Amino acid sequence: MTQDVAMRSEAGAEPFGLDELRLAGRNRGSLPEALRYDVTPVGLHYLLIHFDVPYVDPASWRLSVGGNVERPVELGLDKLRALPAATIPVTLECAGNGRALLEPRPVSQPWLEEAFGNAEWTGTPLRGVLERAGLRPDTAELVFTGADRGVQDGVAHSYARSLTVQEALREEVMLVYAMNGRPLEPQHGAPVRLLVPGWYGMASVKWLTDIEAVTEPFDGYQQQIAYRYQDDPDDTPGEPVSRMRPRSLMVPPGVPDFQTRGRFVSAGPVELTGRAWSGAGPVQRVEVAIDGRWQDATMHEVLGDYAWRGWSLRWDATPGRHELRCRATDAAGETQPLEPHWNVQGMGNNAAQRLPVLVE
Amino acid sequence: MTQDVAMRSEAGAEPFGLDELRLAGRNRGSLPEALRYDVTPVGLHYLLIHFDVPYVDPASWRLSVGGNVERPVELGLDKLRALPAATIPVTLECAGNGRALLEPRPVSQPWLEEAFGNAEWTGTPLRGVLERAGLRPDTAELVFTGADRGVQDGVAHSYARSLTVQEALREEVMLVYAMNGRPLEPQHGAPVRLLVPGWYGMASVKWLTDIEAVTEPFDGYQQQIAYRYQDDPDDTPGEPVSRMRPRSLMVPPGVPDFQTRGRFVSAGPVELTGRAWSGAGPVQRVEVAIDGRWQDATMHEVLGDYAWRGWSLRWDATPGRHELRCRATDAAGETQPLEPHWNVQGMGNNAAQRLPVLVE
Numbered sequence: 001m002t003q004d005v006a007m008r009s010e011a012g013a014e015p016f017g018l019d020e021l022r023l024a025g026r027n028r029g030s031l032p033e034a035l036r037y038d039v040t041p042v043g044l045h046y047l048l049i050h051f052d053v054p055y056v057d058p059a060s061w062r063l064s065v066g067g068n069v070e071r072p073v074e075l076g077l078d079k080l081r082a083l084p085a086a087t088i089p090v091t092l093e094c095a096g097n098g099r100a101l102l103e104p105r106p107v108s109q110p111w112l113e114e115a116f117g118n119a120e121w122t123g124t125p126l127r128g129v130l131e132r133a134g135l136r137p138d139t140a141e142l143v144f145t146g147a148d149r150g151v152q153d154g155v156a157h158s159y160a161r162s163l164t165v166q167e168a169l170r171e172e173v174m175l176v177y178a179m180n181g182r183p184l185e186p187q188h189g190a191p192v193r194l195l196v197p198g199w200y201g202m203a204s205v206k207w208l209t210d211i212e213a214v215t216e217p218f219d220g221y222q223q224q225i226a227y228r229y230q231d232d233p234d235d236t237p238g239e240p241v242s243r244m245r246p247r248s249l250m251v252p253p254g255v256p257d258f259q260t261r262g263r264f265v266s267a268g269p270v271e272l273t274g275r276a277w278s279g280a281g282p283v284q285r286v287e288v289a290i291d292g293r294w295q296d297a298t299m300h301e302v303l304g305d306y307a308w309r310g311w312s313l314r315w316d317a318t319p320g321r322h323e324l325r326c327r328a329t330d331a332a333g334e335t336q337p338l339e340p341h342w343n344v345q346g347m348g349n350n351a352a353q354r355l356p357v358l359v360e
Numbered sequence: 361m362t363q364d365v366a367m368r369s370e371a372g373a374e375p376f377g378l379d380e381l382r383l384a385g386r387n388r389g390s391l392p393e394a395l396r397y398d399v400t401p402v403g404l405h406y407l408l409i410h411f412d413v414p415y416v417d418p419a420s421w422r423l424s425v426g427g428n429v430e431r432p433v434e435l436g437l438d439k440l441r442a443l444p445a446a447t448i449p450v451t452l453e454c455a456g457n458g459r460a461l462l463e464p465r466p467v468s469q470p471w472l473e474e475a476f477g478n479a480e481w482t483g484t485p486l487r488g489v490l491e492r493a494g495l496r497p498d499t500a501e502l503v504f505t506g507a508d509r510g511v512q513d514g515v516a517h518s519y520a521r522s523l524t525v526q527e528a529l530r531e532e533v534m535l536v537y538a539m540n541g542r543p544l545e546p547q548h549g550a551p552v553r554l555l556v557p558g559w560y561g562m563a564s565v566k567w568l569t570d571i572e573a574v575t576e577p578f579d580g581y582q583q584q585i586a587y588r589y590q591d592d593p594d595d596t597p598g599e600p601v602s603r604m605r606p607r608s609l610m611v612p613p614g615v616p617d618f619q620t621r622g623r624f625v626s627a628g629p630v631e632l633t634g635r636a637w638s639g640a641g642p643v644q645r646v647e648v649a650i651d652g653r654w655q656d657a658t659m660h661e662v663l664g665d666y667a668w669r670g671w672s673l674r675w676d677a678t679p680g681r682h683e684l685r686c687r688a689t690d691a692a693g694e695t696q697p698l699e700p701h702w703n704v705q706g707m708g709n710n711a712a713q714r715l716p717v718l719v720e
Contacts, residue, residue: 019621052615
């Protein structure tokens, strides 16, 4: 019985190794049923932690803003919290979400489709802090460095990413210290992280300690080697990963089988619901396919420029096996593909979700 | 370089399947570096969710206490919160923690050693609620049923577990509605869960809706089939899983490799720290082995009768590869074994941790 409703018959032909399992055991995904909540509970937001969660004492924490600036700035937590504050709902997703559905499978954190969350983030606009420091005119990028440190591909480094000046000055880019109305928990970057709405999560550097203005493009590992779209290993450096591609996911209807996570649904009317998001702003359209026949879902209210949007569709479920799919089209007119586009690092796989169910 | 410090050369000979990966992607482990905190942040506590997190409306939630009682009781959340309250630190661990280190590996949630957490739980003693209902003298057990429902081994059921009257009346067994000073998040059993200090987590039924007094031992799936120690598949029903066996885990020193999670440690003095716990009360002794030579660690203060206890040991790290281990001895005199004891369901594997490190 449970064999009949295995979630994805097309995936998992290749077994997973211990490296992947260790990563899956550390990097916490959200749950598809958590798509119910407008705001993801703190403990249900996805987590991708490159190295270790560092221990940072909020009392002695300082943010240094330096490099190619007129007036280097150092801010403690109290000073940062005294700056003008804003709270916005922002959906974050790991750039590797969907990696484990690619074949052959790139070996890294083996996300299926659970690396998402939508939280209410509170902080101060980065722009104000940069204005205090005064970027010199020839500044090309800002480099953001976190307190987490380790080794990747033999390169020892602290996690660091850059943004162009233009991106960094967007009004919604913030230094955030609270999530869902409470101080950040350690795993979310306490005491302060960067938040880059619209971009995949790698840009929102956690445990932020340094911002450096530089005159040349940043060549750090996480910028130039990791987080690249490469069609083959010789395609270096590849295209940089930036904004989130459109994605829609549904709350799985019915009840699960413990081991296979296959779904059993009672025949009759079923309200299919889900969430959709994109780095190009609120999603305009979601379509749902029942056994390959696409229909438009009803779109729910817009929660914010950078937040996911709910949708729903009534389905009259008839006994038998069915495959449910959904796909989003964003404000830029981009629609999720029906099949994955393979790439070396397994980035940005936003192929439309497949959800087999057994109706009884 | 990264190959040199793979965490456990003895594990993972058998690849993992998609069922196991799906479970690992759902069931969130803690992080070994979270052993630093006396109280585990909500979002870093382990989670084992048998089926789906159910949606329970706190306003309409009711707890029914019935069956073999004098006066059936129904309580809403406000009434429950008005009863005498207590807050205690309690360490919880999944009974399957360590399963993925067994060979051959039982197929279920593939925990390595991350299924732990220590939280401050607030609620009201179960005993008071049972006294209101009045257990009849021939009551054998109390059956606790949650709102989560699904199929396991072909058996459709709501998650349910029982306790004997004697266990249920222990003063520290509680109906809890807050964790670390805040209302439970959905994934931790909101609005109310059972808490059975000292036992593995399966006893602490989440999303609790019904308590039923019964005169015969409960024969539900999660009581009679799952959570059993069986030396071979014919050993039915096996021994029930109950209290936590002693375990000690360390905060991994140094910094990690991203993919293998191997550790790089700088030569010189290193403060090794960790936590130890047991269902038999505060752990009395922790020993640490550096390359097989055991020494006693310094035990830190006792945080509570059912909470983990910190320990530390100074190590003068010398260049080269080393294997670190630790083991706890509890108040009942039980010591962690050095090698796993295999069993069919992969329950209670508390073999002493192994942590290879490379000192540079």
